[in-house]
Amino acid sequence: MILTPQKNSNINKTLLEFAYAEYGSALEMLAAAKRTNSDKLKLGYIKHALDEYRHTNLILQILYKNLEKEKLDKDKNYIFYAFNCLTKGYVDKKGFLVEKFHLKKFVEFVYTNEFLAKESFINLKTRIKNKSINKTLDNIISEEDDHSKISLKKLDSIIDDEQKHWYFAKKFYQKKFPKAQIAIAFAREKIKNKIRTLYAKNLVILNKIFDPIIYIVIMLFGYLLFVIKTPKSNKNLLKDNGSSVF
Amino acid sequence: MFLGVSAYFHDSSVCLLSKNGQLIDYQKEEWHSRIKGDRSFPRLALEQILKNNNQVEKKISKVIFYERPFRAWLTVAKYTLLKYGFKNDLIFNYFKNFWNSSISFYKDLNNYIDIPDSKILYSDHHLSHTLTSLYFKNQYPVTSVVIDGYGDHLTTSIHEVKSNNEINLIWSAKYPNSIGLFYSAITDYLGFKINEGELQVMALASYGKPIYYEDLKKLIYLDEDKKLIINTKYFNFDKSVKKSYSNNLIKIFKVQPRSQTHKLQKEDINFRKYANIAASTQKVIEHLSKKIFKYAFEKTKNPNFIFSGGVALNAKLVTEISKEKFIKSFFVPPSPGDAGSSIGAAYYGFMKSNKNKLNKNIIFNPYIGKFRDKDIYLKKILKKISNKKNTIKTISDLIAKNEIIATCFKNIEIGPRALGHRSIICNGHDNKTLKYLNTQVKNRSNFRPIAPVMTIEILKKYFNFNEKILNLYKSMSALAYINKKKNYKNISPILHSDFTSRVQIVEKGQLLYNVLKNLKQKNITILANTSFNISSDPIVYGFEDAILSIKKMGIKYLMTENGVYKNESI
Numbered sequence: 062m063i064l065t066p067q068k069n070s071n072i073n074k075t076l077l078e079f080a081y082a083e084y085g086s087a088l089e090m091l092a093a094a095k096r097t098n099s100d101k102l103k104l105g106y107i108k109h110a111l112d113e114y115r116h117t118n119l120i121l122q123i124l125y126k127n128l129e130k131e132k133l134d135k136d137k138n139y140i141f142y143a144f145n146c147l148t149k150g151y152v153d154k155k156g157f158l159v160e161k162f163h164l165k166k167f168v169e170f171v172y173t174n175e176f177l178a179k180e181s182f183i184n185l186k187t188r189i190k191n192k193s194i195n196k197t198l199d200n201i202i203s204e205e206d207d208h209s210k211i212s213l214k215k216l217d218s219i220i221d222d223e224q225k226h227w228y229f230a231k232k233f234y235q236k237k238f239p240k241a242q243i244a245i246a247f248a249r250e251k252i253k254n255k256i257r258t259l260y261a262k263n264l265v266i267l268n269k270i271f272d273p274i275i276y277i278v279i280m281l282f283g284y285l286l287f288v289i290k291t292p293k294s295n296k297n298l299l300k301d302n303g304s305s306v307f
Numbered sequence: 308m309f310l311g312v313s314a315y316f317h318d319s320s321v322c323l324l325s326k327n328g329q330l331i332d333y334q335k336e337e338w339h340s341r342i343k344g345d346r347s348f349p350r351l352a353l354e355q356i357l358k359n360n361n362q363v364e365k366k367i368s369k370v371i372f373y374e375r376p377f378r379a380w381l382t383v384a385k386y387t388l389l390k391y392g393f394k395n396d397l398i399f400n401y402f403k404n405f406w407n408s409s410i411s412f413y414k415d416l417n418n419y420i421d422i423p424d425s426k427i428l429y430s431d432h433h434l435s436h437t438l439t440s441l442y443f444k445n446q447y448p449v450t451s452v453v454i455d456g457y458g459d460h461l462t463t464s465i466h467e468v469k470s471n472n473e474i475n476l477i478w479s480a481k482y483p484n485s486i487g488l489f490y491s492a493i494t495d496y497l498g499f500k501i502n503e504g505e506l507q508v509m510a511l512a513s514y515g516k517p518i519y520y521e522d523l524k525k526l527i528y529l530d531e532d533k534k535l536i537i538n539t540k541y542f543n544f545d546k547s548v549k550k551s552y553s554n555n556l557i558k559i560f561k562v563q564p565r566s567q568t569h570k571l572q573k574e575d576i577n578f579r580k581y582a583n584i585a586a587s588t589q590k591v592i593e594h595l596s597k598k599i600f601k602y603a604f605e606k607t608k609n610p611n612f613i614f615s616g617g618v619a620l621n622a623k624l625v626t627e628i629s630k631e632k633f634i635k636s637f638f639v640p641p642s643p644g645d646a647g648s649s650i651g652a653a654y655y656g657f658m659k660s661n662k663n664k665l666n667k668n669i670i671f672n673p674y675i676g677k678f679r680d681k682d683i684y685l686k687k688i689l690k691k692i693s694n695k696k697n698t699i700k701t702i703s704d705l706i707a708k709n710e711i712i713a714t715c716f717k718n719i720e721i722g723p724r725a726l727g728h729r730s731i732i733c734n735g736h737d738n739k740t741l742k743y744l745n746t747q748v749k750n751r752s753n754f755r756p757i758a759p760v761m762t763i764e765i766l767k768k769y770f771n772f773n774e775k776i777l778n779l780y781k782s783m784s785a786l787a788y789i790n791k792k793k794n795y796k797n798i799s800p801i802l803h804s805d806f807t808s809r810v811q812i813v814e815k816g817q818l819l820y821n822v823l824k825n826l827k828q829k830n831i832t833i834l835a836n837t838s839f840n841i842s843s844d845p846i847v848y849g850f851e852d853a854i855l856s857i858k859k860m861g862i863k864y865l866m867t868e869n870g871v872y873k874n875e876s877i
Contacts, residue, residue, distance in 0.1 A: 091341055104688050107854055107858075125569060128568050136568055140568070144342055144343075279393050282402075289381060291377075294476060298431050298434045298466070298475070299472055299474050303430070306376050306410075
């Protein structure tokens, strides 16, 4: 699981990123269930995946409820596409964690990240709370209040689950590996997380730098494309050169 | 052996053909990655094929990609630059994702298997579609019509298949003039995801009236020279990746596009209006497609047709076209879209390497996704309530009690429609169970129908249908119409609002046939059948997916090759 920036100014964007992170986590756990030979672990991973799928749905419910008042063109930016778990890097295109890591590293990763996830959800909850209080103050419509209560309740249940996942991962880790190593693992994951947060925070700035470069590439090479002529197909398509990418 | 690959656009897949042209294995990436419509390089599907078929890597003589990557990329890039210049988000995305497109096929492939350049072939996108149909319907000569979004440089084509070494392109439509992209734009307008929600648009159409038909038919048409033309003033798909329709389309419909953030339900205020848009769109594509088929017949004089491309997934369209009097035989493969194209690609390799026809003894079989796994651990998670011998009797008894059963049985179906091996089934006569299955278990919108399974005798008893397409009912690819002269009250739960039904007929030896045979004495002659997945997930592949899905969906019973299991946590 890759965690999302905590203090993003756009709560809907944060919720969407959380949904991707949870969905990615579900896919990772299911992949782990498929690759283990231990029945006990298999069931554990499946249960974990089930929780993560449920979290995704709960977060999306909160998000879509928030979006009801948005204009259509705006809410299009917040539609959840499972494939984005790959494009956004929540799941590595080259392989699931369980394929890349040996068991120790995998459990270590789950252990530390579940703990960090729990912390993130507590932060998210605070933000939702603030928002709902402000909204309740600004808006007398009781529906809004009900909605925020529902959201908080949902987030509470997610936090309970994350606590549970973290506890099991911790127990499993401590049983198998030396205690001292976990401190290093925690430090490493925290640094990685900070870097990810920093990267996400500066993504807008990075885009401002790189987008013009892409436009320059398009302008430089765009016209060159017209020089490339694709060969005409034969009438009989089976006579075409099968080795050509054109 | 020949390894066909389709990828990078939507629904990646891999197919393995033997040196004699027999289909050995077929795997879809989404079955393994669990990401619906996964379009990335099918590394997990490939891994599964290598795992299922020992030592196969050394025996691969050709790897065939289903389209010509650079031609596909160039077509769209050139068109967009020429028409809209540099400042549009489509061209920006095209350049930004250059290395994530099919251009990187060879590089990606070599990350997983060691194949020299000399063993790689590239088929033509639409030819791959035609060859997929030909693989299942080994018939020469035949006329092939391909209608899809776009692939390589074309959107629609007519192939005259003269023999196993002569397939002539006799007519085509070029990007962006596309029936598939037109349909996708309307899908987007109606608040469904593109490449995922098209079948929902088809279902929605049955509730509406085609009141926008006259307006829409002016937006996409065949001109006097038989050129397919789309009026891009009404659409944005050729310049934007964010929105497929333009504001001009809103002016026609006079109803705002629907948001994707909530499910469309029959009770929604604008439901009828959206249904009318869907019905009008359906009528436009039927009208246009019939014209294309008629033109194909005029050119080839051959009344035998095969039909493929993503648009061929529209069962209502398939049924309407097949009614045309000039058509003598009509076939649609079980997976006519891009996902099935890896079969056509592999077949292209076979045809290039062999001058002989494919073995004539190929039997139409949609259950080609090889699945080999032991379910020993299932009984540690679920309670086994029946052994292999009593499986059919047990599930028949449960169905008679209006229980819902999920199946994860042997090989998986190739197409998007579950045909019994990865299905959720229940008593098709019981309205209450069907409603529960549709909205609670599957979490679908309440306007979406559930398809029935029956024997041919029951089909004949209650429905009017076209004999020409009898074979298509085996893969749930066509509609049948209720015979209103008969008393059909007993089967009304499986009917659409327009009294049609996407029927599946089963034959002796098939799993669901045996179940129906057992249920006959209990007066149950129809099963309801829907795919084993929650609406936004890919169809279940293995036992882990099955366990996860029954727990997620609250299904009590799971049937496998070795028995029936009960999910006691429900």
